[in-house]
Amino acid sequence: MAFNIVAVVQAGRLSYEALLLAASLRASAPGFQGKLFLAEPGGPLWPQDPRLTNPALRAALEGLGATFLPFQNCVFGASYPHGNKIEALLALPDEPFLFLDTDTLVTGDLAAVPFDFARPSASMRREGTWPTVPLYSTHEAIWGALYARFGLDIAPTLDLSEPADHWRRFLYFNAGWFFHASPKAFGERFLTIARTIRDDTPPELAAQELFPWLDQIALPLVVQSFGGGRPGPELAGLDGDVTCHYRSLPLLYARESDRAVEVLEEVASQKELRRLLRDHEPARELIYKNRGRKIREMFDRADLPRREQAIRARIREAGLWLR
Template identity: 55%
Template structure:
């Protein structure tokens, strides 16, 4: 099966540096994949010009990526996570796609991943981040049921009944760092409609719940469920496994990920064509190019990591190495 068209969003700053690493890893590990980099353009929803610099654009071109502009009409700087929703419009209708956050390394051939284009899936490497049931007295079930009812979806069919009602894993929830489907327009239009409806007119059960930065991850399971996907739409072990690593933050990568991932990151970052560009981004310069990430790595035993990510972050901050 051919690899889907891969879509990422990149703009000036950290994301352009991450995009270079993503593109280099994709070109190496999945050479038949086509990469589109959606780039937001200046407009009333941005305080500063979000476009990448010319050197980064040229490097992406050499890596085989195609940079395509788009306008932020609904989110922009106030909620940059919304870029991934609006960026789906840059792909042609009917194009099977896989979206990835830029803070991801591709480690295997995406053509080998058994993606069913008719059953959307998303990343299951997630945590109990939303909702927070005790904020206004509504439990998880009441909150999620209200959202499914709002969009006329079968809430009961979405449940994993192996877990009790107070367990967050009972409810469909994804990390929005990866998702795929057969058509970016069908997916994107539903994603946009769902996210805007939740943002602009949330049901009463969401009173007190934070939607920043969680709006995309609140809307995503509703979209996937509505389009016939679910937690079982992709066999485990592929995404955020043998074919990709969503590392999220460089300090966490050094603390948690495998030796193979660290070696891949450092090899790509030291490529002569990428190193001068990546050195402009302080976290990459210090942690990867100057080797300070090794200090973080030495602080943790990968076989016995603290179960709470906050403990990992706290230890790294205490060492003065929480760089993003």
């Protein structure tokens, strides 16, 4: 089934990440038949215009097949930039879509992934970042209150192979990728749920930090409401051999596959991209000055620290953390 890809682009770091995303899509998935939409936020909720104004970057992205998609932030804006991925969905053509964060590389044939767009899912490459359970509560009480608020059944979402009240027992995604058949229906529900959690927070969440986790709090509820759930083995290529959500270039060099590094350096070596990416300090230092290879030598990919925070700390100690 043909589908579109959407990512959010803004001036600064996201524009350079989008350049790598678009170039890797063209290089690794030449059979992809959909459109790559780069959604640009705007409107009065931004004190400064967030749009990409660099004409050379815009021309390069369009040359790689990207279509810019302007949209207005009506609910979140600069107060919660993660909300861009929610509000952007409403501007898309109402056709099957895959959302990708811009800090993603396509490393394999994305067109060959057998998506079932009627059953949405999202990335399981996450840590137990939310909730932080106080002594008087439980994961079950917090998540249960959310499902009850929106008239949803929590029981089908539980992974009963995990211990009682362990965070992995409950449906929790990384919002780096997700998909569905209708961006309009999915986006409207995502927006309603996220806004309700923000503006009419259930009392069981009174002690919880909602930011920056709000999109990841709402996403499981949206997915479950459309009959979706955890990704099956047919989607293993996402966060696997087909896509790599690397988060930052230092983390890419530290922990991602040899294939991800190969794709990164291959597309970044293209003359036109190299000229543009040299203006982005992390790319200039880590790719073109080979300092990323120094990071790579610091870590054993078969025996990485369990927590991302520990990887970041080691890179910072070496003076190589560039964002």
